Amino acid sequence: MKRPRQILVVDDEANIRKFLKKSLERDGYEVRLAGTGEEALTSLEDERPDLLVLDVWLPDANGMDLLSDIRRTDPDLPIIIITAFGEIKMAVEAMRAGAFDFVAKPFDFNTLNRSIENALKISTMRDELNVLKSVWERGQYRGLIGQSSVMQELFRKIERIGASSTTTVLITGETGSGKEVVARAIHQNSERKEASFVAVNCATLDDHLLESELFGHVRGAFTDAKTNKLGLFEVADGGTLFLDEIGEMELRLQAKLLRVLEDKTFRRVGGTRDINVDVRVVAATNVSLEKSVSEGRFREDLFYRLSVIPLRVPPLRVRGQDVILLAESFLTQYNHEFSRNIAGFTDDAKQSLMDYDWPGNVRELRNAIERMVLLQDGDIINANSLPVAIGKRKSPILKSTQASPLLPFKSAKDRIVKNFEKEYLENLLRTCEGNVTRAAETAEMERSSLQRLLRKHSLNSRDFKKVSNLA
Structure with a gap:
């Protein structure tokens, strides 16, 4: 069961704390309470909430100073400020200092609740973007x-x-x-x-x-x-x-x-x-x-x-440069496991790894790197270090790109491009089971551009869909 979102309410008025706790818990939130700035800081140190509702007037602290202190230590925590009626100038300053929103007393609970929902929604989106940004920068995600x-x-x-x-x-x-x-x-x-x-x-x-x-x-x-x-x-x-x-x-x-x-x-x-x-x-x-x-x-x-x-899960042959990322990751792993110090791969070795179609996918690549680390004599893996099958067997797509010297250059080039396009598209549609949208994403091209190429080569995506007799 998914954990309820947690809100810390900081207000010196006990009746407001009690009202907010009852109302927010009715809406499914988990609520913690603090009546002073010191209690708020202690609560934040104990456990980070998903959102903070903060009154600017507290008996032992200035809410604006408290806001600034919290912002320095936790810049992503959504904070909604509660102000007295007529203190709009202070509310604007709070927004500039990093508060998400402000609500003036006496406030309508529905207004506060909408603000809380919006703040949590934006916070969730920011967290997801940070995760994906980290994934892109490192190329790693939970073991993948x-x-x-x-x-x-x-x-x-x-x-x-x-x-x-x-x-x-x-x-x-x-x-x-x-x-x-x-x-x-x-x-x-x-x-x-x-x-x-x-x-x-x-x-x-x-x-x-x-x-x-x-x-x-x-x-x-x-x-x-x-x-x-x-x-x-x-x-x-x-x-x-x-x-x-x-x-x-x-x-x-x-x-x-x-x-x-x-x-x-x-x-x-x-x-x-x-x-x-x-x-x-x-x-x-x-x-x-x-x-x-x-x-x-x-x-x-x-x-x-x-x-x-x-x-x-896509096959390795359609993942492009991921082959090199994986190979380098496995190299690091097996260097450590076997106490080796192989520095990496030469460019020709990388090209051979990229050219191979990997019928056994990531498992085959992992096993190949493990074998190379164990048997490698030098401190770098070159094309000659690769298993014979990897060095010689190219992806089916690349077999059509062998140029014939008996043709004029332009004719040979046109034939190679035409054959490459058709074989690439056939393999792409076969891998994506005739799903044109997924094929366009895999090929990193516009759907309309892919459809033009399919028409050019008289290819019908329906011919590549898996047969199903389901009603």
């Missing part, structure tokens, strides 16, 4: 690395998902693209971050073992059930349960999972008692669940229940 537009959009979506700690999320993406890292980022960005994150791969266990792993069992439920066992739903209570490769789960078990998602209850294998749990489920798959539904291998109701919020 990337400055490409597709990753920045993914970061923004994860940040927004943090507003809900109960909604199920379905993460799709190719093998090795980082779906579990995304799931952990979702957990860390939620109100559940202090509780457990528990991960299980549904493809590694058979149906009965997976059922016992998820839901636990009672003693005697089956031959080897010598004692009672907690399931992962109980272990993850209050936190997040990550179900990787959810598409491999058998239909019988899917029905039991659906019940937990809808009723928040389940029974251990062999048990008769309902157990209540509070768990957020994040699932992931590298196959089309829509296709599995149409083929009768996955429950349609479970698919819709899991995919309340769908997230797609």
Whole structure:
């Protein structure tokens, strides 16, 4: 459950403090009170509120001086000033000193409440912008690395998902693209971050073992059930349960999972008692669940229940310079782990890393860097240090750019550009499953420009959409 926004009310009049506390708590806020400047400063030191309501007249302090002191230590804290009627000049000075707004006594509570809502809304937007600015500058976000537009959009979506700690999320993406890292980022960005994150791969266990792993069992439920066992739903209570490769789960078990998602209850294998749990489920798959539904291998109701919020992790081949950011991050990690001191990559090595299409995605890149750090003789990785496959295998897009010396320069150039454009667009649409808006974002170009190119090469985005027989 999301924490209520906290407001500190500082006013020397007890009846006003009491009125504001009652009114604001009725609107869902958590309210702390202070009657003096000293009490206010002590309260601020103990815990930072989301907003401060401050009377300018206090028995032991000048509210304007207090405002300035607070602004120096916490410039982003929204502050609403309460002034006596006729003190507009002081209110204007307070606004110049950094207050968000002012309300004159005797005030209308609805006016104050609107001001509080606006201040908190702007404060939230500022916090989100600061997070995204930090992400862009460092190219890192809760364990994820990337400055490409597709990753920045993914970061923004994860940040927004943090507003809900109960909604199920379905993460799709190719093998090795980082779906579990995304799931952990979702957990860390939620109100559940202090509780457990528990991960299980549904493809590694058979149906009965997976059922016992998820839901636990009672003693005697089956031959080897010598004692009672907690399931992962109980272990993850209050936190997040990550179900990787959810598409491999058998239909019988899917029905039991659906019940937990809808009723928040389940029974251990062999048990008769309902157990209540509070768990957020994040699932992931590298196959089309829509296709599995149409083929009768996955429950349609479970698919819709899991995919309340769908997230797609982009493959590494469309992430551009992120390949180098990731390679350098892994190099730092394995230098430390293996007590090596490899300085970095030469330009030709970087180019080879960029040219390779990475069918195994981030996992393949991580493994390649680990191997290079272990086997590297010199203090820098060059193109000759790379595994043979990476040095020779280029992205399919680049294969069409080999120029023929038997053609005039202009003809060869025109042919290369035409082939490149068509192959690039085909790969782009295939990756984005025919979604033109997502394709334009991935290519970092205007949607109208992309559509012109598609018409030029007689490409129809509908031909690249995944087939689904869902009603």
